[in-house]
Amino acid sequence: MSTHLVRRASVGLLLVSSALAGCGDESGQDLRDPIEPVDVEYVGDGPARLFPDGSAPIRLTLRDGEISFTSSCNQFSGRASWDDGVLRTGALGGTEMGCPGLRQRQDEWMVAFFGSSPAVELDGTDLAIESEKDRVWFVPADEAPSGEPGDEADLVGTRWRLTGIGERDGDSTGMMVVPDDVTATIRFDSGEFAVRTGCNTGGGPAVVGSDEIRLGQFAVTLLPCTGVAGGVERAVTQVLQGGPAVSWAITGDELRLRARDGRHELVFHR
Template identity: 35%
Template sequence: MSRLTVLLVGFLLVVTGCGTENDSEGVDQSSDQSASQTPSQTPGQSSGESSLSGSWVVTAMEQDGQPRDLAPGTTVTFEFTDERVTVATGCNGLFGTYRYADGTLRIYGLGGTMMGCGGPRMEQEAWLSEQLVKSIEVEPEDGLRLTTDDAAFVLEGAPKVEDTTLAGTTWQLDSLIDGQTVSSVPQGTTASLTLTSDGTLQVDTGCNTGGGSVKVGTATLRVGPLMTTKMACVDPARQQVEAAFTKVLNGTVGYTVEADRLTLTKGDSGLGFTVK
């Protein structure tokens, strides 16, 4: 698979901090209308449409009909899977669900990671975030051309990137999945997990640490009861993340590894990770 690399009327741009309390300020792109404006149809690809699936690199951008340069030292990429889209902005990663039908792309529940970036990178991310919640027309050319009311993006297929090995990698939580809504990890909370080759799962829930047994199948994990420390966490954000861990990491859990991303799912709930 490729590197995991987007319409809401109201988009909330929140200045936040990176994963810990002491990190630099950053940005969390999420919509306060994601719950009420999730698509009525199944997200992803409509039958009869040319495929968006795969990883794409932005080679040119336009604003108001004029060329717009990428921020120095950045690469912007799009990653489409069956139901989700991820965009690397050159600063943070944005993600959400999407619907593509009749040549129109609509992105729902846009959220993002929270790394602090300065100057041109932050400005580029803010501009991209504004464009991605609009109605986007898709024109297949040699690659793809995405057009909004005042911007355009030219995309080419990205080279294939090998998937990260599941076991032996420390995976850091960056997103919480609830049905068709994807939200970023709350500010100031870090959580992670590691699977070892001897069948052990080690977790840091953002509040407590511990582990349990795990059996790895082709597309599922069988997670035994987790034994963790019992520290009380009064921070609601940490409680939220720990509750998500407990809900998903229980019994049979679906998993996918795409480039440097791991997604765990159980029913309508899920956890999204990136390589630490």
């Protein structure tokens, strides 16, 4: 068994996954070969030597001469080339969320790692990126293992804290990490839901189905909201008031609520 398949077993995901793909060719391929399965999202972990308590998954996309990557805080992107087996990036730009502790360290590590002109190698559909110090395996997001799916018993009676706000635009998805000093939560119980929007509080009726929640009209306080908290509140209300129902899915300790338009979603953790 190849070493990166062992790493697959430890990769944590924020996505619902399919079964693992096959082992691939042990000889490996680099990106100079005509097969270039890079127009997908990859997922990998930061190196254990730097993050002994566990890093958040790294989501990486290489597409049309551009690189984008994110973990649990900021999202970075820029021009890149990789057709000679070396990943070369131009100036990298990113969001500017202030994230303390492990999340800040992982952001700094990712920028240095991807900006170090690391070697790139393909083994089947898996992608290895190696700098002078670190080697990280990435697997296609739809082939990586996920946590156990949850059911209605997991959803109801749990206080879920908002950690991310997602928006899909065509084939790409952006994810904003909710800062620690903004509190937005939701709880479903006894046919009702209670929500903190990041600024105000409210609630209303909720009928939980197997894959969707039908929300009635809900009342909310009207405190003025500005800055990041105001942006979080707008995203929360956009999803919860975007239609008669939202879809829901639980994977491990993560809950995702998606608006009927399929473009906007809220990511919670318990």
